[in-house]
Amino acid sequence: MKGLVLALDQGTTGTRALVYGPGGRLVASAYREFTQHFPRPGWVEHDAAEIWRSAQTVIKAALAGLDARRVAAVGVTNQRETTVVWDRQGRPLARAVVWQDRRTAAACARLKARGLEAAVRRKTGLLLDPYFSATKLRWLLDETPGLRSGARRGDALFGTVDSWLLWNLTGGRAHATDLTNASRTLLFDIGRGRWDAGLLDLFGVPAAMLPEALPSGGRFGLTAGGVLPAGIPITAMLGDQQAALYGQSCYGPGQVKNTYGTGCFVVANLGPRRRPPPSGLLETLACGARGEKTYALEGSVFAAGAAVQWLRDGLGIIASAADSERLARSVPDSAGVTLVPAFAGLGAPHWRPDVRGAVFGLTRGTTRAHLARATLEAVAHQTADVVSAMGGVKVLKADGGATANAFLMQLQADLLGVPVLAAASAESTAWGAAKLAGRAAGLWGAEADAGRRSREFKPRMPRARARAMRDSWKAALAVLLRQ
Numbered sequence: 001m002k003g004l005v006l007a008l009d010q011g012t013t014g015t016r017a018l019v020y021g022p023g024g025r026l027v028a029s030a031y032r033e034f035t036q037h038f039p040r041p042g043w044v045e046h047d048a049a050e051i052w053r054s055a056q057t058v059i060k061a062a063l064a065g066l067d068a069r070r071v072a073a074v075g076v077t078n079q080r081e082t083t084v085v086w087d088r089q090g091r092p093l094a095r096a097v098v099w100q101d102r103r104t105a106a107a108c109a110r111l112k113a114r115g116l117e118a119a120v121r122r123k124t125g126l127l128l129d130p131y132f133s134a135t136k137l138r139w140l141l142d143e144t145p146g147l148r149s150g151a152r153r154g155d156a157l158f159g160t161v162d163s164w165l166l167w168n169l170t171g172g173r174a175h176a177t178d179l180t181n182a183s184r185t186l187l188f189d190i191g192r193g194r195w196d197a198g199l200l201d202l203f204g205v206p207a208a209m210l211p212e213a214l215p216s217g218g219r220f221g222l223t224a225g226g227v228l229p230a231g232i233p234i235t236a237m238l239g240d241q242q243a244a245l246y247g248q249s250c251y252g253p254g255q256v257k258n259t260y261g262t263g264c265f266v267v268a269n270l271g272p273r274r275r276p277p278p279s280g281l282l283e284t285l286a287c288g289a290r291g292e293k294t295y296a297l298e299g300s301v302f303a304a305g306a307a308v309q310w311l312r313d314g315l316g317i318i319a320s321a322a323d324s325e326r327l328a329r330s331v332p333d334s335a336g337v338t339l340v341p342a343f344a345g346l347g348a349p350h351w352r353p354d355v356r357g358a359v360f361g362l363t364r365g366t367t368r369a370h371l372a373r374a375t376l377e378a379v380a381h382q383t384a385d386v387v388s389a390m391g392g393v394k395v396l397k398a399d400g401g402a403t404a405n406a407f408l409m410q411l412q413a414d415l416l417g418v419p420v421l422a423a424a425s426a427e428s429t430a431w432g433a434a435k436l437a438g439r440a441a442g443l444w445g446a447e448a449d450a451g452r453r454s455r456e457f458k459p460r461m462p463r464a465r466a467r468a469m470r471d472s473w474k475a476a477l478a479v480l481l482r483q
Helices: 048-063 105-113 117-124 133-143 147-153 161-169 197-203 240-247 305-315 322-329 368-390 406-416 428-440 463-481
Strands: 004-010 014-020 026-033 071-078 084-087 156-159 176-178 212-214 217-222 233-239 256-260 264-271 282-287 293-301 338-340 358-360 396-399 420-423 454-457
Touching (some): 004 048, 014 428, 026 048, 071 161, 071 240, 084 161, 105 117, 105 133, 117 197, 133 197, 147 156, 161 176, 176 217, 176 233, 217 428, 233 428, 240 282, 240 428, 264 282, 305 322, 305 368, 322 368, 338 463, 368 406, 368 463, 406 420, 406 463
Parallel strands (some): 071 233, 176 212
Antiparallel strands (some): 014 026, 217 233, 256 264, 338 358, 420 454
């Protein structure tokens, strides 16, 4: 009997495949990292062909020992905004420009200087920032020989990573995306639910290269064979943060989650009606229980897990991410050290792509333990900035790899002054894609969420101390923001 759902979770630093059985039980998983390319300061690129190879590798590994013919549906979730261009033979025409990439900061500044941001925001819910896909795509069109003419002919295609994976899974038969990913491009009118001709003209993007935008839960195409048997329906596609929102069962208005990954992404479901976002936050698309379109507020923090990776790979002061918790607990406080990890600028609610990271308060007594503690504090402070901008948050649901760090989760609850519910499984993103794929294929319903418990962290730090920590963080930010 069929009954397995494959979730393909394509992230910023690696690709994971997870197989879920009846009722949403995790059966198998596999993970593979891929290469990060940094050709210039502020530039971040991926090899799209390597991403597809990593996807094939983890699918094969996850299904080893299982009958692949039992897979009844596939769900895809992906790093958002990362911009891929390829031809109709499935060959990438340039390296993918990653969401973290800041090369188009000057182009965004020029558009802002022309007074265009308010009109763009009304249509897209977004700000003019190099984070999003449109200026990345414009840069590729301008800088890649022959790409613009190929795009006008319909021979060169654009997509975020979900579209690229779908194209390969279906053998080039499906060129589509879902509403959540489309809403992150700066090319999509989220009120009307369609690509916008005025935005395409503004960013110089030929309409012929765009994927079809479809609801997140439904039939995107059938697998063409190869690493998976032919004919398996792909029934869900969501951007990673919307997938985590769905995985955390935040289906209705006012429910909020934060995913602690390479960055931090706080998303609040708004329900079926738009409402103007608070200053510094984004309005985007998400989905309800049945995959229907909903609106959401989002605040994106660019460096969370990336800051811990910097401790490991850049400074070499920890051997693994888990060491950061042990070091942080070894000292009573950060001894006055404050790290602002603006390695790729500051995201929400500040939106300053020009700012760079800084460490304040260093003394001869500063140790690697103080720096590790300051790094975890920075993750919690950045999240607190976004949650404060949202206002009215009573409970924060948390997922992602850093939820294993009990020190960070407790600190987050203390700084926010509200409970933090950390998902028992860190893989809420993949689970969201699998859950929606399974529901769209008719394999399971609400019972798939049964038994998924969370760890609760209640505030216990004296509020005066929490306020003092927040004030120190804000003072450090103020120094950088004045530059």
